[in-house]
Amino acid sequence: MAMDGTEVLIKTVTREEAAILDAWVALLKAGGALQTGRIREAELQTQAKSVLGQLGQALASGGTDTTTDAYASLRESLADISRSRAIQGFTPTDTISFLFSLKEPIFDALSRASGTDAAQVAAGIWSASKVLDQLGLHTMEVFQQSREEVIGRQSEEIAELSTPVVRLWDGILALPLIGTLDSARTGVVMENLLQAIVDEEAEIAIIDITGVPTVDTLVAQHLLKAIAAARLMGADCIVSGIRPQIAQTMVHLGVELNVISKSTLADAFALALRRTGRSVVRKAPSAPDESRR
Amino acid sequence: MAVTRTERKSIHTGDDVVRVRQAVRTFAVEAGLGLVDQTKIVTAASELARNTLDYGGGGEVRIELLQEGRRRGVRLTFEDEGPGIPDIGLALTDHYTTGGGLGLGLSGAKRLSNEFHLESTVGIGTRVVIARWK
Ligand SMILES: Nc1ncnc2c1ncn2[C@@H]1O[C@H](COP(=O)(O)OP(=O)(O)OP(=O)(O)O)[C@@H](O)[C@H]1O
């Protein structure tokens, strides 16, 4: 009896579902799926069972074309698995191996079912490969998309996180800048600074650039604008944390900030305290300290 | 003089400018440049990459590791097919800008480099080559 590959595949997957599932889960475990500890055995078993069950149904009603509606729920399940793995930090290989390690149990089952009919085995394997490869591509696309979403969200979070304005003392603010000052972020930084100057009625704002790797003309221009705007709001700026190599480079660039600068944030803070009529003095040494001299 | 390693980076977004800086930093370290020289070539690269993006409408940089005898260096070639620069002397004048910048990028990049070549043809594009040696 001649059967086409799809029919053989449908029949085999339906009849041998339990055997295929056992072999698949065993393979997944042998391949180290549980080793990272990010997924538990029960969860793996459930995922595998549900994917295989849905595959059987999809094959039965939709044949091997994975773009049809028959595959909708399977595609959704695979997408969920892929998404959650992307978020948990699985590698692409870890993620795709889940599906691709289903090939061997299915191929084995096909050989068993078709016995010596080599043409029929080959046809079945061809159909199975086609289906699993298409689903694999789908899985990878979702994985990639999810990673990009994670990265996008992280960079938005970084943009917000890394622009805090810190109140050091009454009327004294510090803005520690960290990382690349691209235009989008610099806008947020400026807004935060000016708002904080208003809220705190600040007299002095210290802009610390210890964490800025490159000060080019664009960064310099942003700094100049921030300094000018702060001045309009009644606050003077001190720039701190200009490292020696940055200072030399700025001189060659021809950039002048025309603002007081101090090498460290601590020095800038000390100056700010003096400027606002305060002084920091060490307490008179107490008796035990005296004895140590 | 031998080129011992080459890398190309396209420049079409602000993020690309950041990537160019990072790649140039890696080459500068490989060439054995000190911290000051690294900072100089990275900053010059940042200026030229942004000009390529903002005025040249995007383009590409070729980053090369150079070896001449025992001397090592980094050479950067920025190319775009933008509008070109009509008056190179003017463009290299401090504080000259057509884009609301400080007008210090091009002249600054020249001062930050050991070698600087600028070719530009109106309607064809612009090529800037700089090098920094150890
Ligand atoms: N690749 C280029 N293509 C066309 N015009 C350019 C290019 N690079 C520079 N220019 C022109 O030369 C001018 C000066 O460039 P320069 O980098 O010195 O200053 P800027 O980019 O305007 O400001 P910044 O100080 O922020 O760099 C630019 O304003 C622009 O008109």
Ligand SMILES: [Mg+2]
């Ligand atoms: Mg410029």
